[in-house]
Amino acid sequence: MTPLSRTCRRLQDSLNSFSNTFIFIFTTSHVRTSLTPTSSTPNSLLNAALITTYPPLKLQNRKPFEAQIDDSLEQPKPIEETAFDALKPTRLPSNVPLYSMGSSSSPSHTIPVVSTFANPFETSNSIDASSSIRKPISLWPGMYHSPVTNALWEARSSTFERLLDPPLDAPPQSELLTKTPLQSRTSVLYNFSTDYILREQYRDPWNEFRIGKLLEDLDALAGTISVKHCTDDDNMTRPVLLVTASVDKMVLKKPIRVDIDLKIVGAVIWVGRSSIEIQIEVTQSTEESSDTSDEIALTANFTFVARDYKTGKSAPVNRISPETDKEKLLWEEADERNKHRKRKRECKREVENGKVDDRLEALLAEGRVFCDMPTLANRDSILSRDTRLENSLICQPQQRNIHGRIFGGWLMNRAFELAFSTAYAFAGAVPYFLEVDHVDFLRPVDVGGFLRLKSSVLYTELENPQKPLINIEVVAHIMRPELRSSEVSNTFYFTFTIRPEAMKDGLKIRNVVPATEEEALHILERMDA
CATH class of the missing domain: 3.10.129.10 (Hotdog Thioesterase)
Structure with a gap:
């Protein structure tokens, strides 16, 4: 029997000893082995040596796998020291087996993963909503959406904390307030020109702006504006449940660039008994923009409806009082759109009836x-x-x-x-x-x-x-x-x-x-x- 045959036979016997066990083998030319490859060494024999060099794994005592870097290979030198150098693999002594590293031999630059959220079931001290390390449970959802959603929810953390666990036994808002559009006006600025990480989050494969993420941000902003208008800032009453009912047509008036600062601004422009309409403008100024109207890239109108948290029925919302001529014009246009939607529903019934x-x-x-x-x-x-x-x-x-x-x-x-x-x-x-x-x-x-x-x-x-x-x-x-x-x-x-x-x-x-x-x-x- 040749040496290669004997090695293969030992490998087969070793594999047969693992009953109902799946073995996943990852090999790389940079991993040290006890077998020095030569021009006459078959690839199968080299792979066999990679398996049989180390003892069988004990699954209950497995240690983290760390690949050793071959010093004989010429590694490119960094041009300058950066913060990312801490992420480089740590070189291990050549006499340390890969699968038998103790806790004392763990890399010195191991990056710990720490939760950025607070455990809602802990009975510890109150959580600081402004902390950059831990956040209250009311802000959890925003962390998984876009940076804009996260920022909006943090800005209204006190209100959202109240909405998270509304006092259902508390009475509803007894007296409706009258607010101006200015009181709900909110704006968000995307610093694309200076924040390269933010730019990367909104860039598509063709180096253009991701419209889908913008739609997500617009809805988040509209939700924040609706909460600001409908809240009475009274912790003794239960807040209303606000849901997105509809979104009017949005037309892209000009391309949105991902390397120029972008701004979205919105406010409540119309209020019914239990519904509110919010208009949001997306603006981006360029050198070619001659006036403010040229800066508007998109206009969106969101309609929210209010529901009682306890009964689920429609709930009245705070009134609105337009002050400026522009605010009054926006109110009239929104009122006409609301009437037009009702007329369209009637026309739809006629088409369904065969006309x-x-x-x-x-x-x-x-x-x-x-x-x-x-x-x-x-x-x-x-x-x-x-x-x-x-x-x-x-x-x-x-x-x-x-x-x-x-x-x-x-x-x-x-x-x-x-x-x-x-x-x-x-x-x-x-x-x-x-x-x-x-x-x-x-x-x-x-x-x-x-x-x-x-x-x-x-x-x-x-x-x-x-x-x-x-x-x-x-x-x-x-x-x-x-x-x-x-x-x-x-x-x-x-x-x-x-x-x-x-x-x-x-x-x-x-x-x-x-x-x-x-x-x-x-x-x-x-x-x-």
């Missing part, structure tokens, strides 16, 4: 060819159902809002990412975001909820070949496998286009057609929205 126009037949004509004679269908068209993509995920506790439900801004972010991917796969080029249409939050999403996002290209608008419009629908379903049920939580509509430089290269966007009458009616409804 549709002749466009339905035109939409269905080409779709029938695809279904009945697919080989003769127009190759420049495609069925809407053939553009579908979807995601399924479990909603984690880290994605909750202050009320324990899933953060609405996070849902918008996930929907945008899926819509972007759908447009990307459909067009064959990186899409450019234009707008998100009106969004209704029909049902809340709970922690642990089984969320299924389904997207498709609803229709395309090809009148302008240099700027085609791609309309994406994303439907969020809440599935409950235990109850065998599935409900629609939200429906999102995004519009993208393709940059002119991509269209100049001969890219052609296909026409999207419906396959059923139900799909055609839905497309007509969206076209008229």
Whole structure:
């Protein structure tokens, strides 16, 4: 028997001694072994030596694995000493076995991992909300969202602490207050020009601004503003529960750059009995901006509704008193939008009752060819159902809002990412975001909820070949496998286009057609929205 055969036989016997044990082996050329490789050493023998050099592992007494750095290999020298040098691997003595390191031989630059949150079950002293090391439980959710969400929740820590554990036995607010828009006005500044770490958190692979994260931040800011307006600063009354009801259409007026400071400013502009509307402006000034109107990149209008914490019924909110001419104009515009939404709901009922126009037949004509004679269908068209993509995920506790439900801004972010991917796969080029249409939050999403996002290209608008419009629908379903049920939580509509430089290269966007009458009616409804 040759030496190689004997080594393989010993290896086989050693492996057979491990009953019902899985062994994962990671090898690298930088790990020292007791076998010095030569030009005649087979790779299998070298790997065998890596396994048999050390005694079998005792799983209950396993020590941390540390790879030794081969001094014979020439290591690049750093140009200058930096704070990251502390993260370099520590060189260990050559006579220390890899799997038998005691606690005394642990690296001197081990980085401890310390929780930044306070244990809510500890009976220690009160927690300082301003501490940068530990934070109260009311601020936990913000830590898992964007830096803006975290900063907003810290700024209102005292109010959020009260909302976290509301006194249900306390009476509701007895007297409604009258507040001005200025009292709820809040602004957030993104220091992209100087904060490189913050810039990196909002940069996408194409070095552009991540719109999905902005949508998440806008919802967080709107929530903070609604809390500021509705609170009575009385710890003896129970606060109202505020939830996002809808978001009006948001149109991107100009590209947002990730290397220039960005500012978002919002305030309450309209109040009903139990609902409030908040307007937020996203501004970014450049050298080309001649006046303040040129700085506005996006305007968003959020509608929140108030619910009683104890009964779940609608609750009245504080009144608003516009003071300046601009505030009065914003109030009138918001009031008209509210009336317009009611009229649109009536028109929707008429369409559902069968009052549709002749466009339905035109939409269905080409779709029938695809279904009945697919080989003769127009190759420049495609069925809407053939553009579908979807995601399924479990909603984690880290994605909750202050009320324990899933953060609405996070849902918008996930929907945008899926819509972007759908447009990307459909067009064959990186899409450019234009707008998100009106969004209704029909049902809340709970922690642990089984969320299924389904997207498709609803229709395309090809009148302008240099700027085609791609309309994406994303439907969020809440599935409950235990109850065998599935409900629609939200429906999102995004519009993208393709940059002119991509269209100049001969890219052609296909026409999207419906396959059923139900799909055609839905497309007509969206076209008229």
